[in-house]
Amino acid sequence: MRAIQLDTACEGPLALNDHAFELCRDFLRPYGARFFRQVSRYDDYLANLVKKPGYRAVDTLKLILPFLKAQGLSNAKILDYSLRTLKLMPGAAAAYKFLHTQGFPIFAISTGYRQFAEAVGSKLSFARERIFCTELDLDGYSLGKGESEELRRLKEEIVAAPEMEFPPEAASLNDLPGEAQEAIGRLDRIFWEIIPGLDIGRIYQEVNPLGGEEKARALEDSLAQTGLALKDTIYVGDSITDVQAFQAISAGGGLGISFNGDRDAVEAAEVIVVADNAWPMALLACICQLWGKDGVLEVANKGTRSLVLPDAVIEPLMRGLHGRNFSLYPASTPDREKVVQESAAMRARLRGAAVADLG
Numbered sequence: 001m002r003a004i005q006l007d008t009a010c011e012g013p014l015a016l017n018d019h020a021f022e023l024c025r026d027f028l029r030p031y032g033a034r035f036f037r038q039v040s041r042y043d044d045y046l047a048n049l050v051k052k053p054g055y056r057a058v059d060t061l062k063l064i065l066p067f068l069k070a071q072g073l074s075n076a077k078i079l080d081y082s083l084r085t086l087k088l089m090p091g092a093a094a095a096y097k098f099l100h101t102q103g104f105p106i107f108a109i110s111t112g113y114r115q116f117a118e119a120v121g122s123k124l125s126f127a128r129e130r131i132f133c134t135e136l137d138l139d140g141y142s143l144g145k146g147e148s149e150e151l152r153r154l155k156e157e158i159v160a161a162p163e164m165e166f167p168p169e170a171a172s173l174n175d176l177p178g179e180a181q182e183a184i185g186r187l188d189r190i191f192w193e194i195i196p197g198l199d200i201g202r203i204y205q206e207v208n209p210l211g212g213e214e215k216a217r218a219l220e221d222s223l224a225q226t227g228l229a230l231k232d233t234i235y236v237g238d239s240i241t242d243v244q245a246f247q248a249i250s251a252g253g254g255l256g257i258s259f260n261g262d263r264d265a266v267e268a269a270e271v272i273v274v275a276d277n278a279w280p281m282a283l284l285a286c287i288c289q290l291w292g293k294d295g296v297l298e299v300a301n302k303g304t305r306s307l308v309l310p311d312a313v314i315e316p317l318m319r320g321l322h323g324r325n326f327s328l329y330p331a332s333t334p335d336r337e338k339v340v341q342e343s344a345a346m347r348a349r350l351r352g353a354a355v356a357d358l359g
Contacts, residue, residue, distance in 0.1 A: 010110030012238035058211030
């Protein structure tokens with residue numbers, strides 16, 4: 001039996017939350033959801049359309065922090081909120097308890113703040129040192145009354161800015177509708193001129209959201225704890241923030257699995273899972289442990305070779321999977337676009353359209 005390590009993204013494969021969106025929605029009332037959508041669309045513009053130097057798709061998690069601080073959030077409040085509002089992927093608690101009993105080293109590699117990632121870890125018995133995430137010490141920053149009032153005014157300005165719509169053919173700011181250009185001009189001034197001039201502005205230099213290259217480095221750091229190699233590792237992801245980890249795992253001979261992933265994840269992974277519960281990951285991990293990566297690919301390609309699992313393994317797996325929806329595809333599937341749409345539909349079904357649309 002092989003020693004196999006399982007590294008997984010957090011939001012999506014383990015939990016149904018979009019923690020940053022929910023913090024804004026519930027604490028930046030009455031228009032917190034719109035505020036986050038505006039910032040998220042602006043993030044799309046910076047990261048994908050104009051590719052602003054030094055800016056990454058995960059940096060939304062930095063942009064919103066001064067506003068959360070101005071609303072009185074603290075480390076303890078974020079942790080308490082995370083524990084109260086956590087929504088695990090159906091079956092995750094039982095499936096990961098089973099994987100722990102099978103001896104798998106399991107790591108969470110999360111874009112989310114430490115407080116949220118540890119809330120998930122506490123429910124799934126992940127050791128703290130096996131959680132890699134965005135480190136946030138909101139208590140390390142102070143806000144005077146004047147800055148708090150200014151941030152509340154800026155929040156209202158962001159909410160009031162026009163909707164940002166980006167035509168598919170757009171390649172620059174000048175290709176966008178006038179209202180989108182107006183909104184982007186407002187947000188450019190807020191995020192790159194006004195807030196950096198405030199004391200709280202240093203939070204933009206000091207908080208480094210974990211995504212992209214950082215997730216790939218966290219993958220390597222997790223291997224340093226176990227002494228295993230990339231070829232002995234499964235990486236599970238679901239979004240654009242996981243693409244570089246998928247690339248690293250593939251280059252090292254390991255197995256990358258998209259779990260209810262968006263288009264970027266589906267196109268970067270070797271195996272694609274669309275499921276309404278977490279048990280398929282337990283099944284594929286056990287197949288990989290006994291039969292290696294080739295065994296998982298054999299199943300994904302619907303091969304004819306029989307892969308026999310021990311009764312002690314197969315019985316709890318079948319109980320967990322009974323009555324659940326589970327589809328498995330190889331990266332080479334000829335129906336890639338259909339699979340992308342199926343995966344997106346499952347994301348929306350489980351996480352809600354508002355969260356799924358955020359990516």
